[in-house]
Amino acid sequence: MDSVQSKRLLDDYGVPYSLNSGSIPNEKNNRFIKSPTEKYTKNITKLEVKEKDQKNDNEKIYVCVRKRPLNSNEIKREDKNAVYIKENKTVIVHEQKLKLDLTKYINYHSFTFDYAFDSDASNKDVYDQTGASLIEHVFNGGTATYFCYGQTGSGKTYTMMNPEQGLFILAAKDIFSLLQKEKYSFISVYISFYEIYQGQLYDLLNNKKKVYAREDNNQQVCIQGLSEYECFSENELMSIFINGKNSRVTSTTGSNPDSSRSHGIFQVVLKDKSKKNLPIYGKFVFIDLAGSERGADRDDTDKQTILEGQEINKSLLALKECIRAIDQESKHTPFRQSKLTQVLKDSFIGNSKTCMITTISPSSMNIDHTLNTLRYAHRYSISTK
Numbered sequence: 102m103d104s105v106q107s108k109r110l111l112d113d114y115g116v117p118y119s120l121n122s123g124s125i126p127n128e129k130n131n132r133f134i135k136s137p138t139e140k141y142t143k144n145i146t147k148l149e150v151k152e153k154d155q156k157n158d159n160e161k162i163y164v165c166v167r168k169r170p171l172n173s174n175e176i177k178r179e180d181k182n183a184v185y186i187k188e189n190k191t192v193i194v195h196e197q198k199l200k201l202d203l204t205k206y207i208n209y210h211s212f213t214f215d216y217a218f219d220s221d222a223s224n225k226d227v228y229d230q231t232g233a234s235l236i237e238h239v240f241n242g243g244t245a246t247y248f249c250y251g252q253t254g255s256g257k258t259y260t261m262m263n264p265e266q267g268l269f270i271l272a273a274k275d276i277f278s279l280l281q282k283e284k285y286s287f288i289s290v291y292i293s294f295y296e297i298y299q300g301q302l303y304d305l306l307n308n309k310k311k312v313y314a315r316e317d318n319n320q321q322v323c324i325q326g327l328s329e330y331e332c333f334s335e336n337e338l339m340s341i342f343i344n345g346k347n348s349r350v351t352s353t354t355g356s357n358p359d360s361s362r363s364h365g366i367f368q369v370v371l372k373d374k375s376k377k378n379l380p381i382y383g384k385f386v387f388i389d390l391a392g393s394e395r396g397a398d399r400d401d402t403d404k405q406t407i408l409e410g411q412e413i414n415k416s417l418l419a420l421k422e423c424i425r426a427i428d429q430e431s432k433h434t435p436f437r438q439s440k441l442t443q444v445l446k447d448s449f450i451g452n453s454k455t456c457m458i459t460t461i462s463p464s465s466m467n468i469d470h471t472l473n474t475l476r477y478a479h480r481y482s483i484s485t486k
């Protein structure tokens with residue numbers, strides 16, 4: 102009985118919750134929020150495309166957080182869980198600090214997003230909550246973009262490009278299922294897959310041939326020379342995807358033995374086959390960003406790996422600059438600062454909808470990274486409101 106009680110009253114650091122009177126300061130506006138735990142609620146995707154709906158159209162960018170479970174290394178090291186999800190929206194980070202007299206105390210940080218997934222959420226749960234409005238948008242002729250941002254090893258590839266239940270395959274299932282309907286019989290599906298590595302674009306479906314991002318007369322970005330495959334089923338899409346995935350640049354980092362060192366971009370394009378030249382009808386873009394990291398956290402002595410890390414961070418910084426410009430409604434958004442932002446331009450302007458999934462580790466040993474990631478994503482979140 103005692104141990105049950107102490108579990109309820111103490112957090113992972115042994116600090117009584119009662120010291121905070123059940124309230125936690127919110128980082129953004131210093132409001133105090135209550136911290137009740139609410140069960141994750143599912144929102145099942147319906148395979149019906151509604152006509153354009155004004156309310157949904159206003160929400161161009163949806164920002165979520167996904168906390169992964171502690172992994173076996175972290176469990177072995179006895180890392181503690183330092184991240185809590187409340188009410189499916191708020192992420193609370195417990196940062197352990199030491200006073201000058203060496204007594205421990207906890208700094209509580211709280212961030213609110215459009216949605217926050219706890220470590221028990223599956224990819225299907227994430228998709229059910231976020232995918233329906235993106236599918237709807239694509240079938241109404243728009244561009245939808247899903248991307249994952251987060252520290253290396255936090256679960257970006259697992260979420261986006263896991264061949265079993267990654268968001269891309271869950272979306273593909275829905276796309277091919279909708280295409281069975283008579284009213285979409287004029288649509289055909291084409292896929293392409295490329296990576297951005299060290300500022301260059303490589304076609305993953307064509308022996309990693311170098312390709313180039315260009316803007317056409319309408320300032321639309323197109324990738325010149327990128328191969329496209331017409332696809333008739335989800336299984337076909339999967340086998341083409343696997344071919345491309347195996348060509349991606351990965352290496353071992355401190356926190357991930359199979360770390361993506363490039364940004365991977367998988368595109369599913371719906372074309373109107375009833376018209377000449379098959380104009381694009383709608384587009385779904387899945388982006389698995391390379392992991393954000395700090396050079397100081399890694400022991401790399403290999404020049405190539407150091408250069409990779411610098412390039413990754415440079416492009417993520419460029420992404421942040423673009424977000425800031427959009428946030429401040431600047432006349433000029435510096436999309437040309439990196440290849441990543443150049444090819445993502447369509448995801449931010451025009452008839453576009455974007456869902457950013459911020460992946461975080463729960464471990465007490467990754468607090469700095471987690472806070473950086475959440476601050477980055479939170480900035481993003483408020484920039485869209």
Ligand SMILES: Nc1ncnc2c1ncn2[C@@H]1O[C@H](COP(=O)(O)OP(=O)(O)OP(=O)(O)O)[C@@H](O)[C@H]1O
Nearest residue numbers: 169252253254255256257258259357360361391392
């Ligand atoms: N939500 C999750 N549930 C279970 N396992 C997970 C989850 N997220 C990630 N993992 C596991 O954690 C490990 C690292 O995940 P992943 O490769 O997706 O990280 P990443 O963020 O893409 O890293 P990098 O930026 O280095 O490529 C993998 O073994 C993956 O299976």
